Structures are given as structure tokens and as C-alpha cells.
Amino acid sequence: MRVALFVTCVNDTLFPGTGRATARLLERLGCAVEFPPAQTCCGQMHFNTGYRDGAEPLARRFAEVFGGYDAVVVPSGSCAAMVREWYPTLGVEPPTGVYELSEFLVDVLEVVDVGAYFPHTVTYHPTCHSLRSLRVGSRPERLLSAVRGLELRPLGEAEECCGFGGTFSVKNPAVSAAMCADKVGHVLATGAEVLCAADNSCLMHIGGTMRRQRAGVRVLHLAQILEATG
Structure with missing residues (x-):
């Protein structure tokens, strides 16, 4: 192929x-x-x-x-x-x-277990386009759940937007920041070590807020976790 x-x-x-x-x-x-x-x-x-x-x-x-x-x-x-x-x-x-x-x-490829190993607690943020436009559903969570050593923790209000929205965050910074603060609160409530998503733009937005708060939560793209083997 x-x-x-x-x-x-x-x-x-x-x-x-x-x-x-x-x-x-x-x-x-x-x-x-x-x-x-x-x-x-x-x-x-x-x-x-x-x-x-x-x-x-x-x-x-x-x-x-x-x-x-x-x-x-x-x-x-x-x-x-x-x-x-x-x-x-x-x-x-x-x-x-x-x-x-x-x-x-x-x-x-019809594969869920990709042979990955990632011994950490992870929570997953479903980004707006993947959730509402592509309707990927539970595919990312199924892939993460099959990773050896990984503990997937549910994210509260997971379907809520993080507030990035491309130029939305530039044109409406106060609203964007408030939305991100809500998202960060739910991420921290999971106690997870890593926040995962399939869009780095959202991870950049959420991760920036968490770094400013010194929250100690890493952000990683789905591909980086699935590629890890130890």
C-alpha cells in the first residue's frame, strides 16, 4: 500500500x-x-x-x-x-x-493493538474536528487502551472545546482562556501524567496553560504514544 x-x-x-x-x-x-x-x-x-x-x-x-x-x-x-x-x-x-x-x-489497517508500550497514566482530549466533523468516535481511546502499561483515565466534560479554534483564540483571547481554564481543571482532576490528543494545536493551547500553572502534566500527540515501545 x-x-x-x-x-x-x-x-x-x-x-x-x-x-x-x-x-x-x-x-x-x-x-x-x-x-x-x-x-x-x-x-x-x-x-x-x-x-x-x-x-x-x-x-x-x-x-x-x-x-x-x-x-x-x-x-x-x-x-x-x-x-x-x-x-x-x-x-x-x-x-x-x-x-x-x-x-x-x-x-x-484493521489494527487496534499496534505493539506500543507506554507505562504511564493518560487522559485523552477529543478535539472538536475529530469529534464533530470526522466523527472518529472511540477509535483513539481503543488504540490507547490496547497500549501495554498504559492506564487510560476518563476526562470530565471531554466533548467541550478547549478554546483554541485557530484564530478564534487570537480574536477572542478572554473567552478562549476561560474555556481552556475549564479544560485544564478537568485534566488535572484525572490525576493523569499525560494529556493526549490527535491535534497538536489543541495540545499547544492546553499545554501552554498547564505550563504557566506548573501543573506537571505532559502533553503528547496520539502518534507519539502509539509509536513508543519502551
Whole structure:
């Protein structure tokens, strides 16, 4: 199976470890992973801010660069949702087989136990796009529950937004901060050592608040936990 990795702007710029972890995980599971060097932004930032004219050429480039692969794996629910849900509104046909990471593992590779070992207490935050747009459901939690040594603790009010929302957090900082404070309170109530999510943008937002509070909780992308073997 020819699998392309779309690493996303946020991961490429701020969290390169997530892209590397995703590639190593997929290769361990038998995938031939390619990284198309011509990839750029999916256009989500432009689209969400109202700049459709700026988003359209980026969408067309994505469709061209990632066309022809058996699957395109995206370690970001928000970017995967942009491609699948919003490209058609720009008049761009998205490539077939664009999957958020947990969807690809569970639905395409049909694997839940990926052979990971992570001896820590973890709580999972379901990000808005993965939850409401992609409807990934319990796939991430099922993958985490199969990790040896990992204790998954339920997060209170898990379906509530963390307040990031891309440029929402910039344009509405007070509201965003209040929403994040609520989320952090629920995270700390779990007593977990690690907060996991499938979108680093949300982890950046929540993690920044926890660092300022010196909460002592690490944040890790789903791919980084699933790639760990000890």
C-alpha cells in the first residue's frame, strides 16, 4: 500500500516529532510511507479566517500533490476535516483515501493493538474536528487502551472545546482562556501524567496553560504514544 504522510503546517513548524513518530509507527505496521516534498499548507487557516481566495490554490495544490496514493494519513483531525469536508465548497475534489491517523489504523489497517508500550497514566482530549466533523468516535481511546502499561483515565466534560479554534483564540483571547481554564481543571482532576490528543494545536493551547500553572502534566500527540515501545 502506497501511503503518503501529510505532516501539516503546525507539526512541521512546531512539533516535528509527531511527523517522525507517525512515519515510524506506519512503517512498523508494514506501510511504505512517502513524504511528498511538494506539500504545503492545506489552506485551513485561510479558509477559517474568511480568505477563500487564498485557500483555493492551496487546496488545488494539495489535491495535485496527494493524488494517486492509496491513502493519505494526516496526524491532525482539523486538517483532515478541512480536506474532506470543505474542499468541495471551494470547487476542489479532494483526493480519495484521506484519513486521520486513528481512522487509518482502525478502519484501513484493521489494527487496534499496534505493539506500543507506554507505562504511564493518560487522559485523552477529543478535539472538536475529530469529534464533530470526522466523527472518529472511540477509535483513539481503543488504540490507547490496547497500549501495554498504559492506564487510560476518563476526562470530565471531554466533548467541550478547549478554546483554541485557530484564530478564534487570537480574536477572542478572554473567552478562549476561560474555556481552556475549564479544560485544564478537568485534566488535572484525572490525576493523569499525560494529556493526549490527535491535534497538536489543541495540545499547544492546553499545554501552554498547564505550563504557566506548573501543573506537571505532559502533553503528547496520539502518534507519539502509539509509536513508543519502551
